[in-house]
Structure formats: C-alpha cells, structure tokens
Amino acid sequence: MKTLAKWSVEDYHSMIGAGVLRDRKVELLEGEIVEMSPETPIHYSTASQSSNYLREILRDKAAVRFNGPITLDTSEPEPDIAIVRLPESAYSNRHPGPEDIYWLIEVARTxxxxxxxxxxxxxxxxxxxxxxxxxxxxxxxxxxxxPQGRQYLSEQIFRTGMLSPLTFPDLQVAVERLI
Structure with missing residues (x-):
C-alpha cells in the first residue's frame, strides 16, 4: 500500500506563491491537492445569482464571497459561496478561517x-x-x-418556502431564489 504525501496549508501557499499551480484549478482538501471539476453554465449561473441575492439581503450584516478560498487546518477549499464576518478588508492578507464563517454553500449537479x-x-x-x-x-x-467531529447531526431539506440561517434567525431567504 502506498502512502501519499500530505501537504500542509503552508506548503500549498508556497506552491501558489512560487507559481507551481499557475493555471491549474485546484483546491487543498485534507492535505491533498485536488483538481476541481469544470463548472457547467447552470452551476456557475446558480452560484452567481445566489451570491448576488444573498448580498442584497445581507447588506451590512455579512460579506458574501463567490468562488473564493477559505483556510481550514488541513484544507483550503473554494466553496461556491461563503458568508463571512465583516469587514471585507479583514481578508486583504488572508482568506477567511473557521472563526470568520457564518455558513457555506456549495452548488451541486454532478x-x-x-x-x-x-x-x-x-x-x-x-x-x-x-x-x-x-x-x-x-x-x-x-x-x-x-457539527460534531466529521459529521453534521442535523439535516433538513427545503424545496420551497423561506429559510433562516442560524446566525441571522430574523433573515428570510427565499428557497426558490437560490434553486
């Protein structure tokens, strides 16, 4: 059995800084550099329109980041949408970390x-x-x-109606505007 070398977030940043990963669409997931799937038009359009909608309703409450990295202990994924603490200027020299994140959104088709x-x-x-x-x-x-360990204990499914995020319980997000 082969053991793969794991990369730290610092190693990953060094590779980016040195241009090793230039022109490659990758993300660091649990110490592995993983090629990201190409986005289909519907995926990109949904993520873009959803982030614009969330920016409207979260104005002055949170920053809505679109297709940008976040930095975790062993990973630097690029969620489709990250809703993070203000001010946005806090991320001029670093990506948002767990302490900055209100919630994350991924758009999935395949x-x-x-x-x-x-x-x-x-x-x-x-x-x-x-x-x-x-x-x-x-x-x-x-x-x-x-979240508990490596899993979430609560899962809910919404097809219509309004949804309120934990951090902003008075905020009403129209499910139909996101999907």
Whole structure:
C-alpha cells in the first residue's frame, strides 16, 4: 500500500506563491491537492445569482464571497459561496478561517456525493456551524447543522418556502431564489 504525501496549508501557499499551480484549478482538501471539476453554465449561473441575492439581503450584516478560498487546518477549499464576518478588508492578507464563517454553500449537479461526503466532513471538522448544498439535479437545498467531529447531526431539506440561517434567525431567504 502506498502512502501519499500530505501537504500542509503552508506548503500549498508556497506552491501558489512560487507559481507551481499557475493555471491549474485546484483546491487543498485534507492535505491533498485536488483538481476541481469544470463548472457547467447552470452551476456557475446558480452560484452567481445566489451570491448576488444573498448580498442584497445581507447588506451590512455579512460579506458574501463567490468562488473564493477559505483556510481550514488541513484544507483550503473554494466553496461556491461563503458568508463571512465583516469587514471585507479583514481578508486583504488572508482568506477567511473557521472563526470568520457564518455558513457555506456549495452548488451541486454532478458533485453531490463529494459535497455531502468529503466537503461536509471537512466543514464539520472545522466546526462550520451551517452548510447548505444546492442540489440542481433534484431541486432542493440540503441544510446541514450541528457539527460534531466529521459529521453534521442535523439535516433538513427545503424545496420551497423561506429559510433562516442560524446566525441571522430574523433573515428570510427565499428557497426558490437560490434553486
């Protein structure tokens, strides 16, 4: 059995800084540099429109980052949408970390199992309190909450109606505007 070398976040940043990963669409997941799947038009459009909608309703409450990295202990994934603490200027010299994250959103069409298994385990281990997966193949939002270890204890599915994030319980997010 072969043992793969694991990369630290610092190693990964060094490779980026040295240009080793230039022109490669990759992310660091649990110490492994993983090629990201190309985005389909519907995936990109959904993520873009959802982030714009969330920016409107979260104005002056949170920053909404689109397709940008976050830094965790052994990973630097690039969720489709990250809702993080203000001010945005805090991220001029670093990416948001677990202490900055309100919730994360991934858009899935062909990546649903990766998003619900690997990415959910990574986010739960980092104690990200809330994680939403927008399932485009079976239009619904899967809301994961209550991280414990490498899993979320609570899973809810929304197909219509309004949804309130944990950190902003008075905020009403229209499910249909996201999917």
């Amino acid at each position: 990546s649903l199992s990766k998003d619900l298994d690997l990415k959910a385990a990574i986010y739960a281990a980092a104690n990200v309190q809330e994680y939403w997966v927008l399932d485009l193949a079976d239009p619904r939002i899967i809301v994961l909450r209550e």
